[in-house]
Amino acid sequence: MPLSPAQVAQAVALVDQGLTQREIATILNVPRSSMQYALKRYRETGSYSRRPGSGGFRCTSVRDDRFILLAVLRNRYLTAVEIRHRLQVTRGVNVSERTVRRRMEEVNLKVHRPARGPSSFLRQHRVARLQFAREHVNWSHEQWAKVLFTDECRFALRTPDDRERVWRRRGERFLSITTTKTVSFNGGSIMVWGGISSDARTELVIVNNRLTAARYIEEVLQEHVFPYSDFKGENHFLLMHDNTRPHVAHCVEEYLHEVGIRKLQWPARSPDLNPIEHIWNMLKRKIKSNSNPPETLDQLRSAAMAAWDSVKQLDIRNIIQSMPERMKALIRARGGNTRY
Incomplete structure (x- = not known):
């Protein structure tokens, strides 16, 4: 452990005061051998600095x-x-x-796994996201509590999450016991829809086929969103859904206008702003951590429903209360991706 010039100068001063080398090493909190070598170098050269090293020259300028x-x-x-x-x-x-x-x-640059963000993230998306954040940065927790955050999510039987690790020795990379088996189409999947707010949540809806605008009205809006609006009251409810085609179809807009459901204008390419994305991650972890993970699609549906019911409302409320911080983070990122 080489001593700095200041430590060498201090050691020389302590030697002049009559202290032993062991005492000096204890005071400076350095190994005794390092302190002895520094004092010997000082006596030979009269300098507090180290001699030029004998290592090789840098191969780059x-x-x-x-x-x-x-x-x-x-x-x-x-x-x-x-x-x-x-x-x-x-x-x-x-x-x-x-x-x-x-x-x-x-220069403190290290290799890491890249963070994931939405594809086709264009300048107009950043502008719209930044404008949305500026308009809602001063919203209180009570205002965000009026919003019903909704979204669809796909659950697969075999979902690679890049978190799996395996212990192996050198040369064992392709052994059968250290190789992850891939399954076509991840073994099959299901689509679900759900909605959350600070005070309550909707039921989890299993979407059996492709979700069209007509099916979105009949199976989601009429069956779950409209009853929720009656429960919350017309002036205490805002619907948040993203800009996928079934959500922005003309028939959907007309239905929302007819039944008096107000919609929160949501910027495109903004999954990091929707707190329900965290709930989906919680559900996927719960399903994967089951002692008996689902092996069929029917078991996967049952597991998704059970995981949805097991989520605590307090956890949902805490996630939604992060919305003011999300708006601030989005402004700091100038409409770009955030850590959420």
Whole structure:
């Protein structure tokens, strides 16, 4: 453990005061051997600094390091091999992939699994999301409590979540006991619809076939949303649903106008703003953690219904109370993706 010049100077001063090397090492909280080596170097050279190291020279210059850094900042998905090749072609410098990784570590750039966000995220989506956040950033918890957050979700029997890990030795990568078995179409799936608010939730609806606008009115709005509006009262209820085609069809808009259901205008490409997405994740974890995970679609339907009923209303309320923070995070991101 090398001592800094300031520590060496302090050790020399303590030696002049008559302290032993053991006492000095205890005061400076350094190994005794390191302190002894620093004092010996001081007596030989009269300097508090270390001698120049005998290690090899850096194989990249400052300009080479800047080239590597700018290449990564312009395209975060470049691999070390690709950066090495660009450096060789552009600047005529041949280095190893490990050298490229070390240069990235020096500027605190490390490889991570990328976060997921909606596809086709265009400028108009950012503008609409930012405008929505500015309009609702001052909403109180009582105002957000009036909103019924709804959405559809698909549950599959075999859903890879990239969280599974396996213990193995070198050379055991492709053994049958360390290989995850894939299933066509994830073994089948079901589509569900649900709605949550701070005070209550709707029943979970199993969507057996493709959800059209007509089926959305008959099976969802008439059977679940309209009764919920009567329960909450006309002035204490806002419907939130996203901009998928069945939701924005003309017949759906006409039905909502006829029955007097007010709709919260929702920006496109905004799953990070909908708190029900967290409920879907909770349900999927509950289903996967069952001691007897479902093996058929019928069992999956039953498991989804049971998981939906087991969610505590307090957990739902706590998630919805994060809406003001979501609006602030969206403003800070200038309409871009947020951590939610």
